[in-house]
Amino acid sequence: MRDLLIVGIVLAALPFALRHTWMAVMLWTWISVMNPHRLAYGFAATAPIAAVAAGAALLSLVITRDKLRMAWSPPVVALLLFMLWVCLTTLFAVNLDGSSSRLNDVLKIQLMTFVALMALHERKHIEVFVWVIMLSVGYYAFKGGFFTIMTGGAHRVWGPPGGFFEDNNAFAVAVIMVIPLMNYLRLVASSQWLRRGLVVLMLLAAAAALGTQSRGGLVAISAMAMVFWYRSDRKFAAAVVIMIVAVALISFMPGSWEARMSTMQNYEQDASASQRLEAWRTAINIANSRVTGLGFSMYDWATAAIYAPPEVSKIRAAHSIFFAVLGEHGYIGLFLFVLIWWLTFRVAAQTRKQAANRPEAAWVHTLAGMCQVSLVGYLVGGAFLSLSYFDVPYNIMVILVVSQRWLNEHPAQETPAGFSSVQPSQATLPANTTQQVLT
Incomplete structure (x- = not known):
């Protein structure tokens, strides 16, 4: 069926x-x-x-x-240069067959990223895109959060099989990334029931992220909460809400969860943390030796024998979006990868500034801010797991770029004489959301 x-x-x-x-x-x-x-x-x-x-x-x-037109924004140019460099490094990969197969998958994703940049022009396109991304991950977040609550957090939550976020750590970061998108949709929703439903979904998503028992996920959601607080106009109220939610969720988790999270204080004695450090040192050794890195499929005993510390027999994964790119594509690849996200944050800041005093663009101002929060979750959480080519962060880049294009294609209109200016948060958002702490 x-x-x-x-x-x-x-x-x-x-x-x-x-x-x-x-x-x-x-x-x-x-x-x-x-x-x-x-x-x-x-x-x-x-x-x-x-x-x-x-x-x-x-x-x-x-x-x-x-209408189809490419949005040649700076992060888009950086992404194109990164993909050209990745194609070049694949030619010099130590495992050409395996790297070529992986490159094929990555190129498919990025090709569709460029198609999205060409096709999304109107607010309707952008918001439907946000809904699709949110629901695609939110479906599993709902199930994972419900499972965590029903089992008292006694069992670890895993992502769906066969996808980018099947691993519990990757699933935690994927869920954390869509929470700000849920919040954006809540803020612009006109239905009170929809807003309430999205609040429930946000809480279940947070529970699912904690239920993964991912230490990187805990760091990511903590960083995201700090950005939420920083962005709030009512910082005291925001701090109270965040603390209440955090205490409620954490107190619900079992002792096994607390024991696992506490290992972050003694990472030298934790096998998983030690493997990450070994993989990172290996990536640095590779980049120091080869300008182009070793290519995608470099994680085997031969790589460990040549580039890993003497006590390491095999490297299974880089366990970091940054060190994965460093080992696979060298320092040039890492520079371009970091440049993509730095320029993306810059576009978000520019977009928020452009939309700040435009009532009809209040939704863009809010969306750009939530996208920044989402990317903080990705970059912080991704520092501890391999999600360098995951669709969702590139989709968020698309949202920011095409939202800025929307602003440029819809210039601000002057306020008619005799009318007072309306603040962005009061113009297109529901009336009661101007009092929310996470605007």
């Missing part, structure tokens, strides 16, 4: 995807991030559904009558 439902949804969406590229982007994003076909047990589980969605998106570029 699941197989028929998933295939039926895809087939029903294809005509619209072929006609409108932005709809094809939504279909691809849903399949790529959520992997709904992996929830089936029959023919749909192995069907090339993602390839069908990607093919529809590329074909729609030719036949659509919608």
Whole structure:
């Protein structure tokens, strides 16, 4: 039944995807991030559904009558340079076959990133894109949070099989990244019931993140909470709300969770932390020896024998978005990777500044701020796990770039004489949200 439902949804969406590229982007994003076909047990589980969605998106570029224009923003240029460098480093990879296969997967994701940059122009496009991303991860966050509550946090929460965030640590970061998107949708929602439902979903997502028992996830959600507090206009009230939620969730977790989190204070004695440090030292040794790094598929005994510390026999993963890129693509690759996110943060800051005194652009101001919070969760949490090519952070970059383009394509209108200026938070957001602490 699941197989028929998933295939039926895809087939029903294809005509619209072929006609409108932005709809094809939504279909691809849903399949790529959520992997709904992996929830089936029959023919749909192995069907090339993602390839069908990607093919529809590329074909729609030719036949659509919608406006298509690339947003050549600085982070987009940096992303293009990074991908060109990655293609070059793959030519010099120690495992050419394995690296080429991995490169193929990464290029598919980034190709669709560029298609999204071309296709998303209107507010409707952007907000539907936010909904698709949020629900694709939020579905698992809801299940994980409910499971954590029902079991008292006694069992570790894992992500869906077959996707980027199957691992518990990756799942924690993915969930943490969509919490700010949930908050944005809550702030702009006109329905009181929808706002309440999103609050519940945010709490369940936080519970799911803690239920993964990921120490990196705890660091990421702590950093994100600090940014939430910093962005609040009512810092005392925000601090009280954050502390109440944190205490309630943490007190609910079992002693095994507290014991695992406490190992961060004694990382030298923890095997997992030691393996991370060994992998990071190996990545540095590789980058010092090879300008192009070793390529994607470098995690084996041969790499450890040459570049790892003497006591290490095998490197399984870099356990860091930064050290993964460093070992795979060298210092140039790491520089371009960091440049992407630095420029993305800069776009977010510029967008917030541009929209600050424009009532009709209050939604952009709020969205850009929440995207910054989301990226903080990714960069802090990602420092401890390998999610360098995960779709969602690049999707957030797309949101910021096309939102800034929307501002540029819709210049501010002068306030008519005799009318007073309205603050952004009061213009397009629900009336009661101006009193919220997380605006």
